[in-house]
Amino acid sequence: MSARLTVTDPVLHRLAEEVGVEGPVAVEGSRTRWHIGGAADPQTRLVKAPTGIVEYVPDEMTVCVRAGTSVADLHAALAEQGQRTGLPERGGTVGGAIAVGENDVHVLGRGRVREAVLQIRYVADDAKLVTGGGPTVKNVTGFDLPRLMTGSLGTLGLFAEVILRTNPLPATTVWLESSDADPFAVLDTILRPSAVLWNGIITTVQIEGHGPAVAAETARLAAIGTWAEVAQAPELPAHRWSLVPSELGDPSRWNGATWVASIGVGTVWASIPQPATPTNPVVAALSRRVKQQFDPTGRLNPGRVPGAH
Amino acid sequence: MDLKLDADDLNTCVQCGLCLPHCPTFRVTGDETMSPRGRIQLMREVQDNDAPVTSEVVDAFATCVQCRGCEPACPSNVPFGHLMEQTRETLVDNGHMTPKWQQLALKPLAHPKLLKAGTAALAVANKSGLLPKRLGLPDELPVRQKPLVASGDDVWLFTGCVMDAWQREVHAATKRVLEAAGFGVQPTNDLAPCCGALQSHAGMGNDARNLAAKAISALADAPVLVNSAGCGAAMKDYGHMLGTDSAAAFSKRVFDISEFLAEHVDSLPAVEPLDLRVAVQDPCHLRHVQRVHTATRTVLEPFVRELVELDDDGLCCGAGGAYSVLQPELAGQIRDRKVGAIERATPDVVASANPGCSMHLAQAGVETVHPMTLVDRALNG
Amino acid sequence: MAGFLSSVRRRLNLNQPTAGDGDPVVEALRAALDPSRVRYDGAERTLLSHDASIFDGGVAGPVCYPLTTAEVQSVMRIAEKHTRNIVPRGAGTGLAGGAIPLGAPIVVAVTRMNNIIEVDVDNRIAWVEPGVVNLDLTRHLMPLGFHFAPDPSSQQVCTIGGNVANNSGGPHCLAYGVTNAHVLAIEVVLPSGEVAMLGGLDAEPAGLDLRGVFIGSEGTLGIATKVAVRITPNAPAVKTMLLSFDTVRNAAHTVSAIIAAGIVPAALEVMDQRITQAVETYVGAGYPTDAGAVLLAEVDGLAESIEIDANRIAEIGREQGAIEVRFAADETERALLWKGRKTAFGAVAQIAPDYYLHDTVVPRSRLADVLDEVSAIAERHDLIVMNVFHAGDGNLHPLLVFDKREPGVIERVHAAGDEILTASLNAGGVLSGEHGVGVEKQKFMDLFFTDDDLAHQNRLRQAFDPGCRTNPGKVIPSGHSCADIAALKRVPREVWA
Incomplete structure (x- = not known):
């Protein structure tokens, strides 16, 4: 009997054929985060990942989707059943979102991208189709390759299809903003905000859940400031900084920029890029060995290095 | 070697390991040989697989405090205490552990006059600073004391050996509390000189059984109240130890003092509670073996301002008899962990119903008082 | 008298090195660590040849108890120099044999690295050493208003290091996620002896998520020496409910219906009648012993929110034929119900002295069907099966109980186990939900993964451990593993032989 994870979908096999065994190659999604990880080698042949939802069983809270599908299309289909995923809603493909691994602005409420990926299928350097993880919501069968692939920029394998965990859409969502509240007091005041954003003056909070709970949390927030309901999250500047949450109390490090900080998370969106931080040489060497193992000839998305600015 | 362990008892352990955190020696060493699961496995290796009884194997058994904290933690109800006692008895009989001089050291316990003579000598030696501090003896050992006098025959108050010799004031307090609750008290004094617990733990089964038989024949009819947790646990086990109906009937008459008073707490006069924050340090043989430690709280609660629990889940203090x-x-x-838990609880005073715990904790500068002493103080000033 | 008693002060030297003198590896280890923390005697080596599983494969070589990262480095370097293998070990509660030695490797027990180094409430993390006991951490955090969310049934004894190695779950990971979601950074001693900090405390650490793959790698990629865990605020309100049913099937249908209704309870646990009876005997929590199955459901969060979810769960339960829906009256009752659930595996010894606990995951909609199949399989093999499982995740734990002294029973247990695994895979499930592969499920790995999939898992392993010396012979099956598993197992048992 063949292994349960044997790939039978001809669409995926066609992608594998297209990737082939020779020459530099990368997947092109919607290019929404094309600059990340350095410039692509101009010699690189670009292929497109296949599209479409393969299987969606709402009662299971999982969805199997091809990597080329746009996150917007996926979320539109899930919304019909009152669900969504942790992938960021800002344009781009499912595969691209996972390759980059950046979290949604509502990460506190929706979870991280890396936690949404249950199973991943990718085309390896030798055009083999490889599956990591498994289809169920809980699984420790073998090494956790979905974690390795998330954020790897397609340098270890080219993503073809994933199974994602879905979450129920909350009954109620509100955005509130305040210009007199201490943003750092929000997390001590309410239990599980989906987002707490601060631009130095205005604090914006997203609360989701059952109506009565959202109302109660809104009322609790009144203890730390005056709040008004707004339609949506503030505009986010282009550059993404990754900091430790407690570092957000000192905005002097991105002086002069316009910025929005995600309190309790540590992400800052700023108009200027984050200065490069030195990489630990042991970790860098280990990462190179991983790359060497998965792509000995260096043909997968050459030029790009996860974590490089 | 045949350790003479019951094969079914030994087989009950499924190695789940849930006992490990409740074992004081595993807690401080992190070493499987010093855990209940490991010790049971070693018993199996010796009994079933004829593994040699090396010094490490003997150490594994000798380092067990016999606090039996593993027993309530065990969902399979492995009778660990009995397995360990039997293992030690077989090893003693075969000359693998408890050297002769240690057995001799326990002999005076069964002989009150000898113990009193010894205590007097110790008291003098202690005052002269001749004894090592780690022995944990009270600073003021009594050189001479009067025996307690009976005030009735409603209940026996078991006075025992070490406790009677070294902490008779606790007996006096217990007696006054019982009398305040309306009971006539008959101290056992020399009628039943020793419960035999320490002998039993050391693997000296015959000595223990002789003492048990003596107590059973001497103490008829009335409830036998015990204010030392280790003695109470041992006496409640006479039924198992001797395997006779009369022993089993006797064991049913044995009560920890708080267990008994908890049923009669309404009979005690209402008084102004002592202005103290009291941490209760449960002796293992009260909590894990007799499992009546909640009674201590019931009895103390009306007589002190505040009771506070330790956060260590009833882990042993390391006294463990000898x-x-x-x-x-x-x-x-082990005591360092306990002292940490006591410090976190910030009590004015620690209540503990076992002389061993008290002496051991006193060594680390933690003053303990017997719960009966506190109740007596509240009642009688 | 004084002289007599002072002779009592003589004590047994607990850790006196009495064996291994002259063995260069043992000597080197004793020079690097305190000699009392390197043991090579028969008692120690025999005990550390086992974990909580029924598997054995070899015997512990020298057993080391390091206290610091530097000591772990020394052990790794000595192992490398002498080409000896290493097996890391926490509390030894694993059920897949992940911590048992194959051959005679150096066993590195991290139980004495048990300090909670720092609790950083501002960043909602705690730095802990790998030997910290899961429940000790939560107890430490409670007064601060936090806890560590992964709560495996063994949480009172298992270590954070073990949780990292197995990506441990537990009842409450249904809502909160497994260990991977609660570990931000890990200091790891690599098989080379180098120290690497994997992951980080910042929002999105740069580079490959090596933290993510280290978690769940079952000790094959190195030894964790410090872990930054996320600490989770305690929910202001909790409701625990006990629903009883005539059949396990009804309980399973209720679980799928709750999930399908878009409710994410904190926990959804099912126990069948046999296990409920065993548990009730031990804890006396008031579990109904006459019901065919009980569903322990818990919702936590805001009072306003859990009221709605709890009522909906009760409603769904009744629709699915619940004979009783009961809410825990207070924290004492709640604690007792959970104590029963979490000690369930140990309680089975009341029925038979041995058990084999399985761990598979199936799609939640298939729970009822697979459970029916499991009972049919047990019946065919004339075995008693009990079910206690994380129903909300579809994580089954069929428990085959037996007495190994009965001739031929082990073979029947294994045959039934194989069929249970196959049934789970056929239903679209996976081999393990939380216990891991260890040595237990290697031979089933190629029923699930293709050769190429397994080759890629081995690529990851080789990147971390090119010499294949850290817990070799685990997880990846023969033919794909860097280790020659058969050769590993051929090492004779010399201890006490």
């Missing part, structure tokens, strides 16, 4: 003398290093490490 353990603190035989295994001072481990006993000290």
Whole structure:
């Protein structure tokens, strides 16, 4: 009997054929985060990942989707059943979102991208189709390759299809903003905000859940400031900084920029890029060995290095 | 070697390991040989697989405090205490452990006159600073004391050996509390000189059984109240130890003093509670073996301002009868954990119903009082 | 008298090195660590040849108890120099044999690295050493208003290091996620002896998520020496409910219906009648012993929110034929119900002295069907099966109980186990939900993964451990593993032989 994870979908096999065994190659999604990880080698042949939802069983809270599908299309289909995923809603493909691994602005409420990926299928350097993880919501069968692939920029394998965990859409969502509240007091005041954003003056909070709970949390927030309901999250500047949450109390490090900080998370969106931080040489060497193992000839998305600015 | 362990009892352990955190020696060493699961496995290796009884195997058994904290933690109800006692008895009989001089050291316990003579000598030696501090003896050992006098025959108050010799004031307090609740008290004094617990733990089964038989024949009819947790646990086990109906009937008459008073707490006069924050340190043989430690709280609660629990889930203090003398290093490490828990609870005073615990904790500068002493103080000023 | 008693002060030297003198590896280890923390005697080596599983494969070589990262480095370097293998070990509660030695490797027990180094409430993390006991951490955090969310049934004894190695779950990971979601950074001693900090405390650490793959790698990629865990605020309100049913099937249908209704309870646990009876005997929590199955459901969060979810769960339960829906009256009752659930595996010894606990995951909609199949399989093999499982995740734990002294029973247990695994895979499930592969499920790995999939898992392993010396012979099956598993197992048992 063949292994349960044997790939039978001809669409995926066609992608594998297209990737082939020779020459530099990368997947092109919607290019929404094309600059990340350095410039692509101009010699690189670009292929497109296949599209479409393969299987969606709402009662299971999982969805199997091809990597080329746009996150917007996926979320539109899930919304019909009152669900969504942790992938960021800002344009781009499912595969691209996972390759980059950046979290949604509502990460506190929706979870991280890396936690949404249950199973991943990718085309390896030798055009083999490889599956990591498994289809169920809980699984420790073998090494956790979905974690390795998330954020790897397609340098270890080219993503073809994933199974994602879905979450129920909350009954109620509100955005509130305040210009007199201490943003750092929000997390001590309410239990599980989906987002707490601060631009130095205005604090914006997203609360989701059952109506009565959202109302109660809104009322609790009144203890730390005056709040008004707004339609949506503030505009986010282009550059993404990754900091430790407690570092957000000192905005002097991105002086002069316009910025929005995600309190309790540590992400800052700023108009200027984050200065490069030195990489630990042991970790860098280990990462190179991983790359060497998965792509000995260096043909997968050459030029790009996860974590490089 | 045949350890003479019951094969079914030994087989009950499924190695789940849930006992490990409740074992004081595993807690301080992190070493499987010093855990209940490991010790049971070693019993199996010796009994079933004929593994040699090396010094490490003997150590594994000798380092067990016999606090039996593993028993309530065990969902399979492995009778660990009995397995360990039987293992030690077989090893003693075969000359693998408890050297002769240690057995001799326990002999005076069964002979009140000898113990009193010894205590007097100790008291003098202690005052002269001749004894090592780690022995944990009270600073003021009584040189001479009057025996307690009976005030009726409603209940026996078991006075025992070490406790009677060294902490008779606790007996006096217990007696006054019982009398305040309306009971006539008959101290056992020389009628039943010793419960036999320490002998039993050391693997000296015959000595223990003789003492048990003596107590059973001497103490008829009335409830036998015990204010030392270790003695109470041992006497409640006479039924199992002797395997006779009369022993089993006797054991049913044995009560921890708080267990008994908890049923009669309404009979005690209402008084102004002592202005104290009291941490209750449960003796293992009260909590894990007799499992009546909640009674201590019921009895104390009306008589003190505040009761506070320790956050260590009832882990042993390391006293363990003679353990603190035989295994001072481990006993000290175990006690360090207990002292930490006591410090976190910030009590004015620690209540403990076992002389061993009191002496052991006193060594680390933690003053303990018997719950009966506190109740007596509240009642009688 | 004084002289007599002072002779009592003589004590047994607990850790006196009495064996291994002259063995260069043992000597080197004793020079690097305190000699009392390197043991080579028969008692120690025999005990550390086992974990909580029924598997054995070899015997512990020298057993080391390091206290610091530097000591772990020394052990790794000595192992490398002498080409000896290493097996890391926490509390030894694993059920897949992940911590048992194959051959005679150096066993590195991290139980004495048990300090909670720092609790950083501002960043909602705690730095802990790998030997910290899961429940000790939560107890430490409670007064601060936090806890560590992964709560495996063994949480009172298992270590954070073990949780990292197995990506441990537990009842409450249904809502909160497994260990991977609660570990931000890990200091790891690599098989080379180098120290690497994997992951980080910042929002999105740069580079490959090596933290993510280290978690769940079952000790094959190195030894964790410090872990930054996320600490989770305690929910202001909790409701625990006990629903009883005539059949396990009804309980399973209720679980799928709750999930399908878009409710994410904190926990959804099912126990069948046999296990409920065993548990009730031990804890006396008031579990109904006459019901065919009980569903323990818990919702936590805001009072306003859990009221709605709890009522909906009760409603769904009744629709699915619940004979009783009961809410825990207070924290004492709640604690007792959970104590029963979490000690369930140990309680089975009341029925038979041995058990084999399985761990598979199936799609939640298939729970009822697979459970029916499991009972049919047990019946065919004339075995008693009990079910206690994380129903909300579809994580089954069929428990085969037996007495190994009965001739031929082990073979029947294994045959039934194989069929249970196959049934789970056929239903679209996976081999393990939380216990891991260890040595237990290697031979089933190629029923699930293709050769190429397994080759890629081995690529990851080789990147971390090119010499294949850290817990070799685990997880990846023969033919794909860097280790020659058969050769590993051929090492004779010399201890006490």
